[in-house]
Amino acid sequence: MIEIEALTKDYLELTVVDHVGLTVADGEIAVIVGTSGSGKTTLLRMINRLIEPTSGTVKIDGQDTRDVPAFELRRRIGYAIQGHGLFPHRTVGQNIATVPTLLGWDKGKIAARVDELLELFQLPAAEFRDRMPSELSGGQQQRVGVARALAAEPKLLLMDEPFGALDPIIRAKAQSDLLAIQKRFGTTIVLVTHDMEEAIHLGSRIAVMDKGKLLQYAPPDEIIARPATPFVAELIGTGERPFRLLSLGKVRDLVESGPAQGEPISADASLRDAYAECLWTGREMLPVVDADGASIGRIRRDDIAHKAERPQ
């Protein structure tokens, strides 16, 4: 658990982060959203003390981060950044082994961990272990960057716009990979982005920042339904609100029994996708199938539309 209290950073006269307080429970993904200059990256970098706070405290599992030397603290926290930051003169395997090596793991354990992570990120170890980062594609480099951040099995992972440099298709894949891995390890993640879509997709809680202040910290549906300030509403995009709300729900939630005509939709698809399908094919309802392709009922367009209304 991370407890941030009254955290402040001043540069001379300028307050970049202003009395921010928030708590991230174990296993949560907290996404910090804001425009550039909102202080979101500074807030993130104060958690592992890459930037020392002017005042306020950060506690990780009850321990004040100032009670341990900064480099020791950072070795316990995963860190992944935009543009991956891989060491260009070291192989993929050596890059991933960075923190385990710093921690003095024995060689056999490091090698096993490197191979395990490469396989986990769909990069066959035998093929990729000894390559140089410059020989990989952008998406592969980014995966190696995240694998490196997870190498020493940190309970907490900090990510600064990790998918910012990827094109949209690879980004969507990287996001779903991250969710799968987070589920598997139960890692607590704090992620910074300027993309509200990404925040809603990944976050179990979203922190909206502007001009150094934390405007709202709430689950995505509440941020969409009840933006705390006009700025938060603007960031979500008023025209986008119903669709963002739909993107949070799954077809499974609205399935009813009965037949329907035409191409079926997966129960795991988002309501947004189902609604789009209804509109595009001009259908009132869609048949629903589960992951095995077995029919489990239907979903009605009106029910979906009803879900898109502002929650009371």
Next chain:
Amino acid sequence: MTDAAIAAPTRSFAVDKLGVLIAALAAIAAFLPFAAFRANRIVLGEAKGLFAALPGWEAAALAIVLAAGIGIALFRTPTLWRLATSLVVLALLFVAIGHAGTFLTPPGDKIARVSPGAGFWLLIFAFALLAADAIARLKLKPWTRIGVLAAVALFFAVLLGSGTLNDLSILREYANRGDTFWREAQTHLALALGSLAAATVAGIPIGILCHRSDAWRAPVLNVLNAIQTIPSIALFGLLIAPLAWVAANIPGASAVGISGIGAAPAMVALFAYSLLPVVANTVVGLDGVPPAANDAAKGMGMTDWQRLVTVEFPLAFPVILTGIRIVLVQNIGLATIAALIGGGGFGVFVFQGVGQTAMDLVLLGAVPTVALAFAAAVVLDAIVEMVSPKDTRRD
């Protein structure tokens, strides 16, 4: 199809652009004296053309080889041929000039001097150009380039050892000064390498300091820049007074060899000249480390020292080494000036030669200096290429 039929024969007779230059140089060389004969070391020379400088059949054979070499250089021929041709012609030219020495010197005459003429030097230049061009076009691997250099060095060692060149003026001078030559060679190397080592040991930490602190960067680099602009003779001269004062007033200073003239001020001046390339390249190299790699290194918990040693320094190393290469080649040349203030080195021969208007003696100092600087450049360029990351980036 007709295009191809026409293109194929034209290509085989196509003229190589550099070949035109080489052929022109060689043609001019044919009208210049191949060697010069002088009755003693300071009188004016008597020019000897190729056919006057060598026995008839030897001159004719060389002329044929030269014509063939010019032909191969002039037309677009396979690069390996060009390299082989240039090396063979160069080797034959050196053998021929040695023979010219023996041929022109009256038997038993120890005072007469035979030296290479302008034609010889121009031919060497033309075919060296061909060799350099061929080597560049072949894109040889670093180790191969060092191998070629070693082969060339071995060739000269054998040539000199065999005595073929012994009747040339420059080796007559050497014969008179054999002991001093090797002592001055040692001094020369000690000055160039010693100042380089000192500049590396001092310059890299100064570079790191300048990289990390903006407050230091501008003043340090400006001072080093200013030192570079002082003419070398002036700098050697300027150091005489302070070092003489140090030697006179600080106990023990003169005991370790510090004095106003001699090797100490030479070493100090070369060190001062060496600092800028080392410091500046260290700063540039460290500045070139990708910021994301640095940030990631910090964020993963490397200490400053670990980050410097395992990330920043290895990434900056090729650039730092380039600075060291500049310094080494520069110092091998500059060390000749040390002779002016009694510092020794090959400059001793150069300045004595200038004083006596004996160009052969000047060459005895200049030729080894140039050869050393050239060899240092080849070796260090190869090393820089070996340590630089290969550019295998896709798309």
